[in-house]
Amino acid sequence: MNTAESTQKQNKLNPVEQTALVLLGMGEDAAAKVLRHFSRDETQRVTRAMAKLSGIKSDNAHRVIQSFFDDFRQHSGIRGASKEYLSNTLRKALGNDLAKGLLNNLYGDEIRNNMQRLQWVDSEILARFIADEHPQMQAIFLAYLPADSSSDVLKHLPQDYHDELLYRIARLQDIDHQIANDLNDLIERCIEQVSVTQSAPLSGVKQVADIINRFQGDRAALMEMLKLHDENVVEEIEENMFEFLVLGRQTEETMDRLVQEVPLELWTVALKGADITLQQAIKRSMPQRMVKALEDEMQVRGALPLSRVEQSRQEIMQIVRELSDSGEVELLLYQEPTVE
Incomplete structure (x- = not known):
């Protein structure tokens, strides 16, 4: 090369x-x-x-x-100064009052960076962890969390003082050096406790559904064998198999109806990054002019955020579910055996 x-x-x-x-x-x-x-x-x-x-x-x-x-x-240039060095230098240069305001801004940025690490922790666990802290510390903790995480944590705290916490947050302007240290200590203790006590979440039923959806062998025979163990578990598995991937194994009649019901805009986004065989299965039910418009639009859009693609797929599967529940289409989660 x-x-x-x-x-x-x-x-x-x-x-x-x-x-x-x-x-x-x-x-x-x-x-x-x-x-x-x-x-x-x-x-x-x-x-x-x-x-x-x-x-x-x-x-x-x-x-x-x-x-x-x-x-x-x-x-890159000179390495950053330590907190102690920076604090002493600014106080000597600017005096205590001016240095305090500047240091508080710097520590606030550090706290926000540390708080990013807590986005991975379940909101209920965070709520339990800060439940015994002083309301002012709870308010500061919530203020520095990303807004969506903070809202989720608030839901798990006692409802009768939600208003007090929000009022305390609204009144916050800055926090001094000592409180910043206390908050950082609280963050570190939270992360340490979670790392020791929190187990990794796992849904066995969802995992089995994902495996079967991607299984290249006889899915029907596999499901029949699972029914011998527990039919209720099989029902849960089938519910979790209801994902975008199953569209690739539908009948021509079902796909023709879905193409009529799902807007081209949704297909354009949902098919980004999809398996080529799945794309072909869906395009076979589209008029040639529609296929051309779909491909042109996908090319024009370029790369898209994965979250947006997933949302479009979910919207399509919601339409599919509604059509299936009403009996307008027959959805095949796997090819069942047939007899003459």
Whole structure:
């Protein structure tokens, strides 16, 4: 492969994939420290890219990593000062009052970064953890959490003083150095406790449904064998098999009806990144003019956020569920055996 071709292959890696490659080259400990400073969405996108990276040649990896260090050298300067050094220096330069305001802003940014780590903790666990804290500390804790996480935590706290907590949050303007330290200690204790006591959530039924949906063998025979164990469990499995992937195994009659009911806009987004056989199964039920419009629109849109694609798929499956519940289409979760 010549230099031009190698550069072209490197350029095919998007920024998220390049970040994933650099993290993989750092080793586990260093990569973990970097990931702590990412938001929840950034962490999900980068770790997903890390899991999918394969077949990257060493010279291409070297170019990506070298590019990172070149950029680092251009932007890096003197290392940051410690809190104590910064605090003493600012107080000597500006006096206590001015230094206090500046330090509070700096510590506030640090707290917000630490709070990002708590996005991964279940809101009910966070609520239980802060339940015995002073209301003012609870208010500060909620104020620094991302708004959606804070709202979820509030739901699990006693309803009779929701108004007091919200009023305390509304009155917050800044927090002093000592309270910032107390809050950081609270965050660290929360993370430490969760790491010790919280087990990883797992839905066995959902996992089995995902396995069967992707099983290449005789799904019907497998489901019949499972019924011998427990028919109720099989019903739960079938409920969880109700996902976008099953559209690839529907009858022509069912797909014709779905194409009529689902707007082209939804198909355009939902089919982004879908398996090619699934795309072909859906396109076979579309008029040629509609297929052309679909493909043109998908190309124009380019890359889309995964969350938006998933939402469109869910909207389509809701339409499918309504048609199935009303008896207007017959949905096949798996091909059942037939007799003449």
